Amino acid sequence: MHTRPSLRRTRGIRTRTARLTATLFTAAALLLSACSAGSSTSAGGTVDAALAALPRATPSALSPYYTQTLHWRACGVSGFQCATMKAPLDYARPGAGDVRLAVARKKAAGKGRPLGSLLVNPGGPGGSAIAYLQSYAGAGYPADVRAHYDMVAMDPRGVARSEPVECLDGRRMDAYAQTDLTPDNAKERAALVTADRTFAESCGAHSARLLRHVSTVEAARDMDILRAVLGDPKLNYVGASYGTFLGATYAGLFPGRVGRMVLDGAMDPALDARRMNLDQTAGFETAFQAFAKDCVRHADCPLGTAGTTPAQVGGHLEAFFRKLDAHPIPAGDPDGRKLGEALATTGVIAAMYDQGTWQQLREALTSAMKGNDGAGLLALSDSYYERDAGGHYSNLMMANAAVNCLDLPPAFTGPEQVEQALPAFEKASPVFGEVLAWSSLNCAYWPVKATGEPHRIEAQGAAPIVVVGTTRDPATPYRWALSLARQLSSGRLLTYAGDGHTAFGRGSTCIDSAIRAYLLRGTPPPAGKRCS
Structure with a gap:
């Protein structure tokens, strides 16, 4: 992904409610188009390769990692413990150096039969699982799940x-976040390319040791070491958004060690980067159409009134973006930033992740369009980027790019390819297509060559895996869930007919009950179960 609203993986994190008036699920680097099992590559071929399982026996060179002891200490919020785990930097050369990984836990609170550990990951790539655990999962998961x-x-x-x-x-x-993503001429295209090159070169200069070893496959192998040192014979896991790709990768590598696994807001590993980005562009258009229909039912909608069509709402928003491209507006920022087209687009995209932010988006758009005040949209954009009031960014977008650019070859290798693809992206989304097409250029200049390729994940022999898909999910389109559930030999699809990114813990009693039953009793939902 990119440090702008270019998407190639997603995030589904419930940790930044302090910065927003409603929960926001942010994305981090996805863009795509549709696919079913046996997905198409960018060249139009079929992905025949499937992720191969690793040998059942742990190699002797990895034994010191699998037998290490974690030293737990109290940390953060009351009741949490933290530790540091070692893993090989390079699994092909275990003796060539280690990487130190932060781990946190909250012990089971109940007196009933213990079910072991439940590993959670909120997505990204780049989202902090520990922050997610401490701010949401440690207290927000169902009480009976946390008890066992x-x-x-x-x-x-x-x-x-x-x-x-x-x-x-x-x-x-x-x-970088303010770089113009709708270049109108050669000078602006050159500035965009320069920004992408500068970002990539900076990552290479500051993180050279890590950049070749942050792939999803390596992260999944780290999860197996953690499973072992926690004393669990199998891995129980709930992953959201990109976390589904991480979990599915684990299942493909270690099918016999899969316990109870939930993949919510599923990704399709058989897609290449360009196809993925185009799919996600269409997904954001679907979400925007739903927002537009809802917006015009409210008196405070600045993009239209009752009777205004979604296409007209989109046209009004596009006109507003064009106005900001030429004349950014004040945003009350102490660092002097103004709201231009790039930051405004990011703010709108951020609000597409959860319908709970739609009122906030209406208010922010009203202030910007009628009051010449961009503070509301800037706040949404800053939350997407995890930028705090002091001007400091988390490493979300940096890690996001590092993982995405290693996992798949770039969607585009130069601006000429983006220009050729613009009609397809703009057809997928008249509102966001151009921005998301140009955002897909970020991996073209990455200092490390990709080590991954599109592939199917079958996980032959794995226990039942619950794959959750939301029909109007903007960041992980529903068809991805369909595809992943078909690829997995034990995949069981659970559908939420609704809006927003991911489904578990977002208000559907039907979804939550089905997942609780699976986690507590090991009984997956019946085939074809659909919730609304």
């Missing part, structure tokens, strides 16, 4: 507390 499981999180390598990838400082990130 030790709730556990590990920040993946390169993320947050686990030797984070570092690139640009706050001031330079501010400039």
Whole structure:
């Protein structure tokens, strides 16, 4: 992904409610188009390769990692413990150096039969699983789940507390986030390419040791070490958004060690980067159409009134973006930033992740369009980027790019390819297509060559895996859930007919009850179960 609303993986994190008036699920680097099992590659071929399982026996060179002892200490919020786990930097050369990974847990609170550990990951790539555990999962998961499981999180390598990838400082990130993503001429295209090159080179300069070793496969192998040192014979896991790709990868590598696994807001590993980005562009258009229909039913909608069509709402928003492209507006920012087209678009995209933010978006758009005040949209954009009031960015976007650019070859290798693809992206989304097409250029200049390729994940022999898909999910389109459930030999699809990114813990009693029953009793939902 990119440090702008370019998407190639997603995030589904419930941790930033302090910065928003409603829960926001942010994305981090996805863009795509549709696919079913046996997905198409960018060249139009079929992905025949499936992820191969690793040998059942643990190699002797890895034994010291699998037998290490974690030293737990109290940390953060009351009741949480933290530790540091070692994993090989390079699994092909275990003796060539280690990476230190941060782990946190909250012990089971109940007196009933213990079910072991439940590892959680909120997505990204780049989202802090520990922050998610401490701010949401440790108290927000159903009480009976928390009573029987030790709730556990590990920040993946390169993320947050686990030797984070570092690139640009706050001031330079501010400039990068404001780069014009709708270039009108050769000069603006050159500026965009320069921004992408600068970001990539900075990551290479500051994180050279890590950049070749932050792939999803390596992170999944780290999860197996954690399973072993926690004393669990099998891995119980709930992953959201990109966390579904991480979990599915684990299942493909270690099918016999899969316990109770929930993949919510599923990704399709058989897609290449361009196809993925185009799919996600269409997904954001679907979400915007739902927002537009809802907006015009409210008296405070600044994009239209009753009777205004979604296409007309989109046209009004596009006109507003064009106005900001030419004349940014004040945003009350102490660092002097103004709201231009790039930050405004990011703010709108951020609000597409959860319908709970739609009122906030209406208010922010009203202030910007009628009051020449961009503070509301800037706040939404800053939350997406995890930028605090002091101008400091988390490493979310940096880790996001590092993982995405290693996992798949770039969607585009130069601006000429983006220009050729623009009609397809703009057809997928008249509102967001151009921005998301140009955002897909970020991996073209990455200093490390991709080590991954699109592939199916079958996980032959794995226990039942519950794959959750939301029909109008903007960041992980529903068809991805359909595809992943078909690929997995034991996949069981659970559908939420609704809006927003991911489904578990977002208000559907039907979804939550089905997942609770599975986690507590091991009984997956019946085939074809659909909730609304």
